[in-house]
Amino acid sequence: MIPVCDVQNRKNETGFSLTKVGVTGVRKLVHVKRPDEHCNEPLVCMIDVFVDLPAEQKGSHMSRNLEVIRAVVSECTEEPTTGIEDLATMIGKMLLEKHEYAKFSNVNIVAEYFKDNVTPHGKNTTEVYRLFGKAKCERDGGITKTIGVEAVGMTACPCAQENVAQTLNCSKEWPVITHNQRNVCTVYMSMDNSCMVEADDLIDLINSSFSSPTFEVLKRDDEAAVVINAHRNPKFVEDMVRDVLKKIVDEYTELPDDVEVVVKSESEESIHKHNAFAERTATLGELRN
Known part of the structure; x- marks a missing residue:
């Protein structure tokens, strides 16, 4: 078997570190359950994840980002997350486990959210809003x-x-x-x-x-x-x-x-x-x- 070359781990010659490297626009269906019956429904989420990259490393391992997102979202299918900001935190912490060279991670999540409302004369209606969940996780905790x-x-x-x-x-x-x-x-x-x-x-x-x-x-x-x-x-x-x-x-x-x-x-x-x-x-x- 021909050995696989890990190009990402090669030494970078330019000497510049990068503050954010990752993937954007990952769409996932996320199950959310808040206390007191708030937002107990699945949300279609758009997820961006990033880690920093040290100056000496050529590239980041992009596939690890997708593996992390899939693993965390799968957990939420069994036990719903308490919010997309908490989902972002879970993803951010696991990113640091997978990217051992990173000092911090950033996760941004956007979702459309439908909420019941009432018109001035008391008619029931459902209106659409946008939710944002973000997390910055550092290596020191x-x-x-x-x-x-x-x-x-x-x-x-x-x-x-x-x-x-x-x-x-x-x-x-x-x-x-x-x-x-x-x-x-x-x-x-x-x-x-x-x-x-x-x-x-x-x-x-x-x-x-x-x-x-x-x-x-x-x-x-x-x-x-x-x-x-x-x-x-x-x-x-x-x-x-x-x-x-x-x-x-x-x-x-x-x-x-x-x-x-x-x-x-x-x-x-x-x-x-x-x-x-x-x-x-x-x-x-x-x-x-």
Whole structure:
């Protein structure tokens, strides 16, 4: 039998280490079961995994990444994972076992998630959101996991509303017309592996911060209610970020100060050809101060 040459283990001559080497876009069906009946359903996940590569090594063993993903996801078929951020942590730790030359691993997972909701007039509906789970695992045992969600809602511009009210000399009995935006809001929370945050709670927190949540199907009474509610609650993209930050500080009093929070809000403008964007990155301790 001709011996197989391990090209990856050959010496690299250029002298540069690499921070991330791996595979992207691996699709897997993952079984998730959260406490208290949160998210007890399979999720179609897109998984990216990486390890660092030392300067002296020519290549990373890519097939090990797929073997790790398959092994961990297979375990979740027998016993569902508690969340995609926990799945990312499990994959990240096993990557370091398989890649003995790596100092750390990074895992990113994205999934579509369907959550039950209720329209303003009480009709049941199911809306789609995006979930994010990330993990950075270090050889010395350090683990940082990230849970994130993305929700789409509606904002109404307070500046245009004020201009219209002054132009038309409107009374304040009813909300004045203004232009609207489809707003995409994303929240990430990065924390120690021992902490836990429910994606459902983050979704509810974001939905409560829009001028109005939006819905896949609206009959006439609900359609009117969404528009009226949004115009009674106009917001800039900056207001969205600040309102979400305030609610996170108020809601997660038990989490430690070193939890990192990222809130992004992007409004797809209706009267402009550009979008409006706002973002804040800070630790909970900084926000509390």
